[in-house]
Amino acid sequence: MKGSPVQPAPRTPRLVVAAPLRLEGFAIGRADLPPGTVIVRTGMGPDKAHRANRVVRDARPDAVAVVGLAGGLTVETKPGDVVVASEVRLADGTVTGTCPTAPLLAGELRRAGLRVHVGPVVSVAQVAVGSARAELAATGAIAVDMESAALAPGAGTRPFAVIRVIVDTPDQPLGRIDLVRRGVAGLRTINQLGPAIRAWVEAVSSRRLLLAEPRAFCAGVERAIEVVERALEIHGAPVYVRKQIVHNTHVVADLASRGAVFVEELDEVPPGATVVFSAHGVAPAIWDEAGERDLAVIDATCPLVEKVHAEARRFTARGDTVLLIGHSGHEEVDGTLGEAPGRIQLVESAAAVEDLEVADPERVTYLMQTTLAVDEAEEVVDALRDRFPAVVGPGSADICYATSNRQNAVRRVAAEAELVLVVGSENSSNSRRLVEVSERDGVAAHLVESVEDVQLDWLKGVRTVGISAGASAPPLLVEELTAALSGLGSASVSVRSVGSESISFHLPKEVRRPLSERR
Template sequence: MTTPAMPQEILLAEPRGFCAGVDRAIEIVEKALAKFGRPIYVRHEIVHNTYVVNDLKERGAIFIEELDDVPPGATLVFSAHGVSQAIQKEAARRGFQIFDATCPLVTKVHVEVAKLHKEGYEFIMIGHKGHPEVEGTMGQLESGIHLVEDVADVAKVQPSQTDKLAVVTQTTLSVDDAADITAAVVARFPLIKKPKMQDICYATQNRQDAVKVMSPQVDIVIVVGSPTSSNSNRLREVAKKLGTESYMVDHADELKPEWFEGRSRVGLTAGASAPEVLVKAVIDRIKALGAVSVRKMDGIEETVKFPLPKGLKLDA
C-alpha cells in the first residue's frame, strides 16, 4: 500500500495579513499603554484575532463590552470596527480619555450616513447582523437604516419612502456577494444612491482578488484567521466557491495532516487581522509535513498608512 503524497510546495498569497486599519488600531493600543501605563480599556476586541488580543492582554489591555466595566478616569480605546453614536456620547459623558481606533474606511461610511441623513435619506445596509461594524454603522442613526444580509432580504425591506434612499456596505464583505445583493437592491429601487467608491475596503478587495488568482493554481487553500474575523471567513468562502478545498485556522496547531494527503501544492493566505508570525508558524508546520519550497505570488504592494489620533505621540 502506497503512502499518500504530502505537500511539496506552498504558494503564498500577496497581499495577505495586516491592513493599514489593523496596523493603526493595534498601534493605538500599544502607544496608549506606553504613554499612560496599564491598564488601557478597549471596547470590544481591537481587531478580530485571538493572538493579537491575547498579546495585548498580557501587556495590560483590558477588553470590555459594557462601559459600566470601565472605571472613572480611565483611558478607553474604541475598536477598529467603530461604535454607535450612543456609545460615543455615553463614553464622553463619563469623562473617559478616549482614543478612537475605528478604521478610517469605516469612519468614511459613518460620515456619508450622517451627511445623507441630514438631506433626508434612509439607508439600506448590506452586512452581517450582529457584527460590531454593522452595529456601529447602524447606530449612527436612531432609525432609518434597514439591514439586508442576502438577496432574499431585499424583497422584505419596507422603507418609509423611496425618493431618498441610499445603500451602504459593511467594509469586509465578499466583493462578489455584495455585488449580487447591490444588484438586487438596484433592481427593486432603481433610483437608490450608491457610494462614489464602493464601501468594501481596498484590503478586503485585494486579499480576495489574490485568492481568486491563487486558488486555481493549488490543491488546497489555508486561510490564517480567527473564527470571528469577517474578512478571513470571506477568503475561505472565495476559495471554496472556485472549487478549491479550503480551511481556516486560528493557529498552526489546528492544521490536520489528512487535509494535505495527495495534495502537492498548498495555497496560503491570511485575513487582514492575522499577524505574519502566525503565517510563519503555519509554513513551518506544512514544511514539517513534507513541503520543500515556498513561493510568493506576484501581487499588489499596499502602501496605505493611516495617521494616529492626536495625543498619542510619545513625545507629545
C-alpha cells in the first residue's frame, strides 16, 4: 500500500522591510525576522524612497514593512516610544496608504513591553522643526518622517505596515548632545521589533471571515446605555452609576468621558444626587439604602432580569425553596439572591446538586441567571430533576433571547471555522459563555476586549475565522476586528445568521422624552 503523499510545508510569506538609513537597516537586520526577509535600504527623503519602490516590487513581497526613526508630534509621544501608522499621508493631507493591521501589530508590541501609539504618520520633504511640527500636529498626525508616504504605493494591495521609533518631540528636540544618545536608544528599540513583525508576517494569508448574526448589543444593553445618556442630558454631569452599567470597558469609558461617575457602592454617592442602577439589577436592600440617602434613582435593570426577580419574590412568597442556577459573584446573581436572603440557594453546577438541602422536596422551584450557556444550564436542570422529581421551573425561559440567539449563532460559525474570536470584556458572563460554547463544539476560541488583544500566533495557518460579540459589546469593535483581519491578506466576509432581533424595551419614566420631542 502506498502512503499518502507528503504535503509540503506552508511557505512563510516573503517580507520586504524598507529602512531609509543604513543604521536603521542594520538594526532591523539583527532582529528576529522571518527567514528570507529582504531588507531594502531606501535612502533618506521622499525622492529616494519613491525610486526604491521598484526594488521593493522586484523582491516580490507578500508583505511590506517600513521601519525606522521618526519625530513625534503630540505630547503623548515620547522619545523611545513606538508609533504604528494607521495611515500615511503627505503634508497636504493626501493619504497614500492605509495600514488596517496596525492595531494587531500594536498589540503584539505592547505585549513585548514597548510603549506604543497608533495613528496617522505624515511624510515631508524636509526635516520638520519648530512651527512646522505644530502645523503637522494640527492635522491629526502623531509622527513625522520623510519616506513612508512615498513607499506606500510600492506595497500595492499587499499587507503594509509602518513602524517608527520616536527620537524627538516638540518639547524634547534633538540637540547635539542628545543626537547620539537618542539615536542609539532608538536603534536598540528597532532591534526589539523583530518578534512582533515576524508574528505579523506569519499571520499573512487569504481568509474567510464568518460573522455570527445576531452579535453585539442587545435591546437591554441599548436601553441601559440610553438611560445614562438621557440622564446626563436631563440632569447634567455628574450622574452616578452603581457598578458598570453593562459589562463592557469601552462602554463604561465612553460614558465616563461624558460625565457619568461609576461607583461600587451607594456610600460613594453624595446625598440627594441622581444615581442609575445598572442593567444587572439590585437587591431590595440597595433600594432601601438609596431611600435613606435621599438619592434620585433611575432603574436601568433589564426587563428580562426584572422578570427573574419577580419570579423569585413570587415563588419564595408561596413557600418554595428557590434554587438559582448561576455564577457566584455576578451582579445579576447577587441582586436575585437579595430578593429573599436565606430562602434562595445558588447552584453553580450539576455536581453541586447532590449537596443541596431543602426543607420540602415537593416544593422546589428553579430559576436561572439570564446569561448562562443554554446547554450548561440544561445539565443542571437535568440533575435537579433527578434529585427532586417535583421541581418546577419558571413559566417561560429565564435565559434571555439575546443570550440564546448569540450562542446559536456562534455554533453556526463554529461549524465552519478553525478559530472563533469573541469580542467582549472579561467580566461579561454572556461573552465568556460564547467562548465556552465554541470550545465545547471542538473549535478554539478566544475572548478579546478589542482587536489589539488578538495574538497573531492564533492566526498562523488559520484560513477560516468566526467572529462574534457578547450582548454588551459595541458593534464598532466587531467592525474594527473585521477590518484588521481583512488587512492580513485577501479576505471574504460573510454572515452566518440564525435570525434577526427586533425586540425593544421602553425607557424608565424618569428619562422618557415627552411625545413632542420624539421623532
